[in-house]
Amino acid sequence: MFKKFITILTVIAFLCSVMSIGFTATATYEVNTLYGDVNGDGVVDTTDARQALELASGLALLKDEAQLIRSDVNFDGYITIFDARQILRGAAGLASLQPSGAFTGFEDNGIFNGSEKNLIAVFNNALNKIKVTTDENQYIAATITRTASDNLTNFNIKEVELPLFGNASAEGVASMVEESLTEDDKENETTIIPYGSDDFSLVSVENENYVSNLTASDIYGAKASYQKDENGTDLITIEIALPDTEIEMANQSAYAKVFDTDALIAEQDSTLMKLMKVSSGETAMFREFKNCVLKIVIDVATANVLSYTATYQSKVYVAQTSVGIGNTLKATLKGVEFEKEHSVKYEDFQWPDNK
Numbered sequence: 001m002f003k004k005f006i007t008i009l010t011v012i013a014f015l016c017s018v019m020s021i022g023f024t025a026t027a028t029y030e031v032n033t034l035y036g037d038v039n040g041d042g043v044v045d046t047t048d049a050r051q052a053l054e055l056a057s058g059l060a061l062l063k064d065e066a067q068l069i070r071s072d073v074n075f076d077g078y079i080t081i082f083d084a085r086q087i088l089r090g091a092a093g094l095a096s097l098q099p100s101g102a103f104t105g106f107e108d109n110g111i112f113n114g115s116e117k118n119l120i121a122v123f124n125n126a127l128n129k130i131k132v133t134t135d136e137n138q139y140i141a142a143t144i145t146r147t148a149s150d151n152l153t154n155f156n157i158k159e160v161e162l163p164l165f166g167n168a169s170a171e172g173v174a175s176m177v178e179e180s181l182t183e184d185d186k187e188n189e190t191t192i193i194p195y196g197s198d199d200f201s202l203v204s205v206e207n208e209n210y211v212s213n214l215t216a217s218d219i220y221g222a223k224a225s226y227q228k229d230e231n232g233t234d235l236i237t238i239e240i241a242l243p244d245t246e247i248e249m250a251n252q253s254a255y256a257k258v259f260d261t262d263a264l265i266a267e268q269d270s271t272l273m274k275l276m277k278v279s280s281g282e283t284a285m286f287r288e289f290k291n292c293v294l295k296i297v298i299d300v301a302t303a304n305v306l307s308y309t310a311t312y313q314s315k316v317y318v319a320q321t322s323v324g325i326g327n328t329l330k331a332t333l334k335g336v337e338f339e340k341e342h343s344v345k346y347e348d349f350q351w352p353d354n355k
Contacts, residue, residue: 036087038071049088056080117216119224123238126298126305127211130203130346140203142305144193145348150186150267151341152178153313158335173323173331181271181338195352203346205260212294214240218254234300244290247314255289259310264289268314271340284319307347315339 038048052071054060056079062068071079073086132141155178160170220241245253250261292312318336
């Protein structure tokens with residue numbers, strides 16, 4: 001009987017792909033709504049799939065808006081045979097019924113146990129509201145406070161070879177190099193990005209009309225939590241981890257879908273040039289971006305961003321190079337390694353009333 005029902009749905013799916021039968025729904029998402037529970041009895045089973053099929057074909061009428069929301073499991077704004085088929089698959093345990101933007105499955109401790117695909121969809125949808133394209137003009141859709149920091153967190157030289165009659169110590173050479181690398185460090189540098197600003201590169205991928213274009217296959221992992229703030233406002237926090245990448249490959253990596261990678265590389269090159277001012281003749285070098293975490297806090301009622309934080313590290317390893325000491329002498333450095341931690345936080349969002 002179950003297989004027969006699937007066959008019937010498959011046939012009707014073909015017909016509906018031509019006839020485009022459906023009811024219009026308003027795209028939204030609800031916390032702890034049981035999607036697929038068409039009849040509202042708290043269980044998703046074949047009865048719900050049959051009732052969704054009746055709604056899609058016009059053989060039954062919607063009871064209320066809540067039923068419409070629960071029935072539109074592919075979140076396309078319509079109730080169709082495709083929703084009925086997906087509900088049937090969900091009842092059989094063959095599919096998740098949570099559409100992009102829908103949050104159910106929170107455990108008692110507030111941790112979300114749904115799919116990374118759903119998390120990425122909500123992350124992108126919320127973050128991309130920051131940047132709007134209207135009549136081919138891009139602008140920031142809210143007034144935002146941006147706070148950035150950039151600090152040397154690890155520095156090490158494996159070996160320093162000094163000239164026979166050099167008057168500098170190995171510690172002195174290392175200190176000179178470390179000082180050059182920290183010249184551009186910044187701590188809590190704050191910028192206000194006004195509503196309607198065209199300087200969107202401060203918050204998003206340059207020359208694109210999105211802030212994030214990530215997919216589930218791009219990321220290393222994701223998690224979400226649900227909580228209420230001190231005012232009782234429902235909040236969703238999503239954290240996305242990106243896989244490490246060699247800096248030279250950053251433009252072809254997931255970083256390019258959420259960062260202006262040209263700007264990141266230019267900033268890293270600027271730091272590296274501080275080393276090159278006191279050294280030369282590098283024989284081998286490895287550079288990477290690593291430990292990147294993107295964290296976003298969303299107001300559930302409005303789907304507006306409350307804060308967005310991006311942190312990552314840049315790491316450089318130079319096998320061998322030389323440092324000038326005075327006018328004529330040089331020291332050879334082997335195994336130069338340093339890391340910088342970068343953080344940028346966007347907060348104090350002031351959204352216009354119509355956003």
